[in-house]
Amino acid sequence: MQTSILDSKPMRDLRRDTHITRLLIILGALLLLFAVVKTEGFLNLRTWQSMAIQFPEFGLMALGVMLTMITGGIDLSVVGIANMTSIGAAVVMLSLAPKGADTGTVTIAIAVAMVTALVAGTAAGALNGFLVAKIKIPPILVTLGSFELFTGIAILITGGKPKSGLPPQYGATFAGKLFGVIPVQVVVFAVAAVLIGILMSRTTFGTKIYMLGTNAKAAQFSGLNTTSLLVRTYMVSGLYASLAGLVMLANYNSAKADYGSTYTLLTVLIVVLGGVNPNGGTGRLFGVVLAIAILQILSSGLNMFPAISNFYRPLIWGGVLLAVITANHLSGKRSHHRISKRKGQPQ
Amino acid sequence: MDHYIQKLTRSNELYVFGVIVALSILIQVRSGQFFTANNLVDLANAMVVPGLFGVGAYMVIVSGGIDVSFPALASLAVYATTRYLVDTGYTGSVVLPFAMVMVLGGVLGAFNGLFTSRLTVPTLIITLGTANVFSGVMQGALGSVQIPNIPESMASFGSATLFVAKNPTTGLTSSMPVSFVILVAVVAIVFFVMRFTMFGRGIYAVGGDESAAARAGFKVRWIKFWLYVIVGVIASLAGLVRTTMMGQMHPTNLLGMEMMVIAAVVLGGTAITGGTGSLTGVMLGTLLIVTVENSMILVGIPTFWQQFSLGLLIIVGTGISAHQVARSGNGLRAVLG
Numbered sequence: 307m308q309t310s311i312l313d314s315k316p317m318r319d320l321r322r323d324t325h326i327t328r329l330l331i332i333l334g335a336l337l338l339l340f341a342v343v344k345t346e347g348f349l350n351l352r353t354w355q356s357m358a359i360q361f362p363e364f365g366l367m368a369l370g371v372m373l374t375m376i377t378g379g380i381d382l383s384v385v386g387i388a389n390m391t392s393i394g395a396a397v398v399m400l401s402l403a404p405k406g407a408d409t410g411t412v413t414i415a416i417a418v419a420m421v422t423a424l425v426a427g428t429a430a431g432a433l434n435g436f437l438v439a440k441i442k443i444p445p446i447l448v449t450l451g452s453f454e455l456f457t458g459i460a461i462l463i464t465g466g467k468p469k470s471g472l473p474p475q476y477g478a479t480f481a482g483k484l485f486g487v488i489p490v491q492v493v494v495f496a497v498a499a500v501l502i503g504i505l506m507s508r509t510t511f512g513t514k515i516y517m518l519g520t521n522a523k524a525a526q527f528s529g530l531n532t533t534s535l536l537v538r539t540y541m542v543s544g545l546y547a548s549l550a551g552l553v554m555l556a557n558y559n560s561a562k563a564d565y566g567s568t569y570t571l572l573t574v575l576i577v578v579l580g581g582v583n584p585n586g587g588t589g590r591l592f593g594v595v596l597a598i599a600i601l602q603i604l605s606s607g608l609n610m611f612p613a614i615s616n617f618y619r620p621l622i623w624g625g626v627l628l629a630v631i632t633a634n635h636l637s638g639k640r641s642h643h644r645i646s647k648r649k650g651q652p653q
Numbered sequence: 654m655d656h657y658i659q660k661l662t663r664s665n666e667l668y669v670f671g672v673i674v675a676l677s678i679l680i681q682v683r684s685g686q687f688f689t690a691n692n693l694v695d696l697a698n699a700m701v702v703p704g705l706f707g708v709g710a711y712m713v714i715v716s717g718g719i720d721v722s723f724p725a726l727a728s729l730a731v732y733a734t735t736r737y738l739v740d741t742g743y744t745g746s747v748v749l750p751f752a753m754v755m756v757l758g759g760v761l762g763a764f765n766g767l768f769t770s771r772l773t774v775p776t777l778i779i780t781l782g783t784a785n786v787f788s789g790v791m792q793g794a795l796g797s798v799q800i801p802n803i804p805e806s807m808a809s810f811g812s813a814t815l816f817v818a819k820n821p822t823t824g825l826t827s828s829m830p831v832s833f834v835i836l837v838a839v840v841a842i843v844f845f846v847m848r849f850t851m852f853g854r855g856i857y858a859v860g861g862d863e864s865a866a867a868r869a870g871f872k873v874r875w876i877k878f879w880l881y882v883i884v885g886v887i888a889s890l891a892g893l894v895r896t897t898m899m900g901q902m903h904p905t906n907l908l909g910m911e912m913m914v915i916a917a918v919v920l921g922g923t924a925i926t927g928g929t930g931s932l933t934g935v936m937l938g939t940l941l942i943v944t945v946e947n948s949m950i951l952v953g954i955p956t957f958w959q960q961f962s963l964g965l966l967i968i969v970g971t972g973i974s975a976h977q978v979a980r981s982g983n984g985l986r987a988v989l990g
Contacts, residue, residue, distance in 0.1 A: 615792075
């Protein structure tokens with residue numbers, strides 16, 4: 307019997323997921339509002355291109371935070387890792403390819419710098435994971451502390467000043483456009499998201515982190531090596547944060563210890579809005595990607611109203627976060643109610 | 654007697670105290686400036702605001718939560734009060750500003766409490782949200798700017814001193830602010846509440862095991878709600894003290910302080926998982942962090958190292974206490990299994 311993609315199991319699951327449906331409705335409503343109120347901007351390709359340049363920065367960080375939150379933890383150090391590694395990359399690039407270096411040297415310098423940044427990001431994540439899994443410090447404290455640590459290292463390297471004057475080839479490649487239309491940043495994000503999707507749904511690692519997040523004790527007693535699992539989760543988060551750092555380096559053409567300071571809240575907001583349970587165990591990549599899209603469109607939409615000061619943004623982010631967790635709580639209560647009713651138990 | 658000695662040597666406070674003593678001797682040897690009257694008064698002075706915040710953070714952490722919104726809460730309460738008083742040309746005593754700030758802080762704390770007492774979401778995420786709402790209201794809706802001329806009574810309260818300490822060799826003077834009395838009073842009141850009232854014991858019980866506390870008859874929601882109201886009042890008090898001491902209202906001055914305060918509380922032995930902790934520990938932890946921050950200049954370490962050393966202090970400090978908890982947990986498991 308032939309079944310269409312729409313009837314395949316993952317799609318059926320998605321349709322049954324009320325949270326995803328809710329997110330799709332919000333996204334649709336936002337797009338409609340945007341199209342009606344600012345038709346000109348909506349039809350302009352450049353609006354979409356500028357969005358596609360911006361969201362990979364915090365989107366990549368959010369993907370890492372998502373994994374840690376599924377295990378029942380959190381990673382608040384991603385912005386620190388991103389800044390530290392992008393500064394590291396800038397330093398390597400500048401020292402290997404000073405002004406006037408030939409193309410070959412510059413290419414090698416860029417490659418070495420990127421590898422350095424990604425390795426450093428993974429190592430930073432491994433440190434977080436080690437402290438969480440082995441020393442058993444609560445993830446909140448580990449990553450709040452390591453955020454200070456990584457930002458501190460970034461300040462020590464730069465003296466608090468921005469690092470700029472990168473070889474133009476770097477920006478030309480990573481802030482360029484594929485076929486003259488698609489920004490490279492969004493391609494990086496898409497590849498990274500697909501990879502994490504495969505990791506979550508097609509590997510035992512993915513299954514295990516859900517088990518760990520649902521019930522850490524049961525996971526341990528059923529023979530999972532929770533230490534190695536947690537260390538690897540935080541390593542992926544660190545790797546993605548450093549990738550975000552490389553995107554930021556390309557977007558701003560410089561690196562500084564305090565770039566992206568609002569992203570910490572934004573990543574947590576995205577992951578919670580995307581339907582990941584802050585206590586671990588549940589959450590979907592698709593929901594998180596939808597949440598990223600919603601927040602980017604909301605943010606770009608706000609930009610089109612100059613009357614609304616930028617300072618309102620934290621108010622809106624915070625308000626959305628509180629609204630989402632309250633709504634989740636209420637709907638969770640309702641479904642709980644339904645289940646206990648079906649079982650014939652008194653409330 | 655043996656019992657007390659055993660209790661003392663097992664306590665976290667003793668180790669923190671030991672670290673402070675070792676550190677101060679080190680700084681004294683390196684700079685010769687630590688054990689001078691004016692430096693000690695400076696330290697006490699620098700402890701007032703983080704100490705007050707620390708008392709609030711300690712109460713929340715003992716209840717098993719974590720609050721990162723108190724600097725934003727304090728900034729909003731103090732900014733709104735100062736703005737209103739300056740705009741109406743207030744010239745009266747310092748009592749009204751204090752009363753207004755505390756009421757406003759309590760209301761904002763109730764906003765926190767509304768969510769934390771009803772949702773099962775980690776309080777970190779809730780307060781991350783409310784912190785942004787608070788700073789968004791202050792910077793967006795109120796359009797906050799620096800207020801250079803605060804009411805006369807506030808400024809004079811901030812510069813009022815209990816006594817002045819003079820360093821005989823360098824001739825530098827430091828004054829002990831009157832607001833130090835506020836810190837002492839708040840610590841005394843909170844100590845009493847936490848130890849001798851049903852409410853205080855309830856906070857410990859909720860932090861130890863929420864469902865056990867509920868079964869023992871504690872009104873968990875009620876406790877959580879009023880806890881955040883009280884913490885809001887204490888935080889706004891700290892904010893007002895900072896503003897009066899600076900002699901001007903700088904809206905974003907306090908933001909970002911939450912980490913240093915939480916670090917101080919946790920270093921002092923308050924378990925981040927809730928249920929245990931002491932005010933002695935909080936004060937020692939605060940003293941340790943203030944000493945490190947203030948003494949870097951004395952020893953000649955560039956201030957660039959400040960954030961790095963704070964991060965290291967948090968990780969090492971929390972790591973040691975987490976390791977102790979894990980070890981005692983293992984011991985228990987060995988006995989049971």
